[in-house]
Amino acid sequence: MGTGPLLLLATLEGTVMAAVLALAAVGLSLSFGVMRVVNVAHGEFFMLGAVLAWAVAQAVPSAPLGFVAALVICPVLVGALAYAIDAGLLRRLKHDPEATIVATIGLSYILQQGALSLFGPDARPVEAPFTLRLQLPWFGYSGYKLFVVVAAALVLLAVWWVMTRSRAGLVMRATQIDRATARAFGINVDRVYAGTFALGAGLAAVAAVLIVPIQQAHYLMGHDPLLLSFIVVIIGGLGSIRGTLIAALVIGLADGILSMLYPPTLAKIFATLAVALVLVFRPQGLFGARP
Amino acid sequence: MLRIERLSGGYGPTQVLRDVTLEVPEGEVTCVMGRNGAGKTTLMRAIMGQITRSAGQISLQGQPLQSLPAYEVPRQGIGYVPQGRRLFGAMTVAENLEIGLMTRGKGAQTRETVLALFPRLRERLDQAAGTLSGGEQQMLALARALCLDPAVLLLDEPTEGLQPSMIQLIRDTVTTLRDQGVAILLVEQRVEAVLNIADRVAFMEHGRMAEITPAQGLVPDGAIFQRYVGV
Ligand SMILES: Nc1ncnc2c1ncn2[C@@H]1O[C@H](COP(=O)(O)OP(=O)(O)OP(=O)(O)O)[C@@H](O)[C@H]1O
Ligand SMILES: [Mg+2]
Numbered sequence: 322m323g324t325g326p327l328l329l330l331a332t333l334e335g336t337v338m339a340a341v342l343a344l345a346a347v348g349l350s351l352s353f354g355v356m357r358v359v360n361v362a363h364g365e366f367f368m369l370g371a372v373l374a375w376a377v378a379q380a381v382p383s384a385p386l387g388f389v390a391a392l393v394i395c396p397v398l399v400g401a402l403a404y405a406i407d408a409g410l411l412r413r414l415k416h417d418p419e420a421t422i423v424a425t426i427g428l429s430y431i432l433q434q435g436a437l438s439l440f441g442p443d444a445r446p447v448e449a450p451f452t453l454r455l456q457l458p459w460f461g462y463s464g465y466k467l468f469v470v471v472a473a474a475l476v477l478l479a480v481w482w483v484m485t486r487s488r489a490g491l492v493m494r495a496t497q498i499d500r501a502t503a504r505a506f507g508i509n510v511d512r513v514y515a516g517t518f519a520l521g522a523g524l525a526a527v528a529a530v531l532i533v534p535i536q537q538a539h540y541l542m543g544h545d546p547l548l549l550s551f552i553v554v555i556i557g558g559l560g561s562i563r564g565t566l567i568a569a570l571v572i573g574l575a576d577g578i579l580s581m582l583y584p585p586t587l588a589k590i591f592a593t594l595a596v597a598l599v600l601v602f603r604p605q606g607l608f609g610a611r612p
Numbered sequence: 613m614l615r616i617e618r619l620s621g622g623y624g625p626t627q628v629l630r631d632v633t634l635e636v637p638e639g640e641v642t643c644v645m646g647r648n649g650a651g652k653t654t655l656m657r658a659i660m661g662q663i664t665r666s667a668g669q670i671s672l673q674g675q676p677l678q679s680l681p682a683y684e685v686p687r688q689g690i691g692y693v694p695q696g697r698r699l700f701g702a703m704t705v706a707e708n709l710e711i712g713l714m715t716r717g718k719g720a721q722t723r724e725t726v727l728a729l730f731p732r733l734r735e736r737l738d739q740a741a742g743t744l745s746g747g748e749q750q751m752l753a754l755a756r757a758l759c760l761d762p763a764v765l766l767l768d769e770p771t772e773g774l775q776p777s778m779i780q781l782i783r784d785t786v787t788t789l790r791d792q793g794v795a796i797l798l799v800e801q802r803v804e805a806v807l808n809i810a811d812r813v814a815f816m817e818h819g820r821m822a823e824i825t826p827a828q829g830l831v832p833d834g835a836i837f838q839r840y841v842g843v
Contacts, residue, residue, distance in 0.1 A: 495700050502698040504682040507715035
């Protein structure tokens with residue numbers, strides 16, 4: 322393959338990576354922004370989404386139907402679990418930033434071990450809903466991967482619409498800006514928090530369901546998405562969805578392109594370097610407000 | 613209308629309010645005066661359910677308020693204009709009003725009534741609230757509270773740092789609301805303004821209600837102002 326086609330392939334792979342990363346990172350960014358808490362268990366919500374997708378796909382005989390069922394059911398299940406965790410655990414800690422970090426670290430182990438006991442240690446494949454291959458002049462490319470990009474873009478568009486145009490988004494933004502004043506205008510902040518936490522976890526689960534036909538489900542698969550989501554959120558700026566999206570695109574594309582042309586460690590070095598530079602020269606992130 | 617009885621409370625373990633009793637009748641302006649740190653803002657926040665209340669009762673038309681969660685208090689018809697305005701600065705003027713309207717499910721009609729009072733806001737509906745001038749921000753803070761169509765209005769130093777024409781506009785609005793039967797609790801530090809607008813004046817000192825007196829008969833250089841406000 323010539324350099325041109327190779328670069329095209331790398332860009333495609335990077336775009337798929339960026340799309341899935343953007344979903345997971347926007348989920349993390351929402352709870353970061355609205356609730357001012359760091360959710361260390363975010364990667365485990367991703368993992369749960371993937372493992373549950375396998376379970377749902379197992380229960381449904383036809384592959385396309387199983388996938389669609391997983392895409393609908395898993396985010397709802399993971400979101401409901403997150404809602405319960407916020408209402409039952411984080412609310413009791415009054416969402417104190419430090420206590421929440423410790424609690425979600427513990428939670429991530431519980432979720433991991435829970436998945437291990439329920440679903441076992443094996444990597445589980447989920448069949449893609451369709452096997453269309455796109456034949457380009459230089460190479461064939463998975464139609465499913467392009468579907469992932471489109472689906473992620475649509476979900477992100479929906480999130481953007483909710484945040485900027487809907488009442489729920491208005492209430493979430495008001496809570497983010499000033500929760501005491503939000504309460505003084507009838508906003509049930511506890512419910513907004515639980516809903517935001519659920520939405521963030523649900524987005525991680527959507528990302529995971531989309532990824533399982535490409536990457537198998539496994540109880541330890543939450544680490545990478547967590548780390549990369551953090552990198553993206555820090556680069557993009559705390560609480561800025563636009564920044565998160567742009568950073569996800571940069572990191573995803575860089576990861577895809579670098580790891581195709583050079584040894585994969587280089588991509589990780591790049592991401593780490595980018596975070597270090599942002600932290601040194603623009604600690605509030607590229608699009609975050611100065612505190 | 614709004615009744616506060618033997619209320620004590622503060623921030624966590626720090627007690628600020630001590631045994632405060634005050635009535636805010638409808639169709640009247642009740643002014644609260646007192647030195648910096650006397651507990652005026654804390655009293656407002658206690659009514660809104662934002663701080664720990666250790667003893668006493670707050671009731672609205674006989675219905676107890678202190679057992680409600682904080683977000684239910686405004687839904688009973690209490691509009692709050694906090695000290696320092698506390699607008700949602702990154703949101704537009706229209707969105708700030710929308711938050712106010714949502715509190716009690718008010719719609720386009722209330723919005724029109726409120727905007728008719730403050731035409732300057734109508735011209736700036738899509739501007740971020742944080743970029744308004746100080747006077748416009750205060751208008752918006754008042755307008756947002758009026759979007760509840762409140763029965764009780766709590767105003768914490770609404771004219772702080774404003775120029776005379778703006779002060780006049782806010783004062784006129786308050787008088788109009790009073791005449792419509794709204795119960796108004798107003799924290800105001802300037803004697804001249806209080807004498808102009810108040811029906812009754814409550815003086816606070818060290819978190820206690822020191823004295824409550826009808827505004828009639830008070831004079832600008834009266835000893836009572838000297839004593840509790842230091843002017
Ligand atoms: N968040 C808080 N935590 C602890 N103490 C507080 C807090 N806010 C206010 N206080 C204390 O409560 C007391 C009363 O404050 P408050 O703001 O009610 O005074 P105020 O009468 O409104 O004063 P000002 O005229 O300066 O607005 C002060 O001693 C203040 O230090
Ligand atoms: Mg005050």
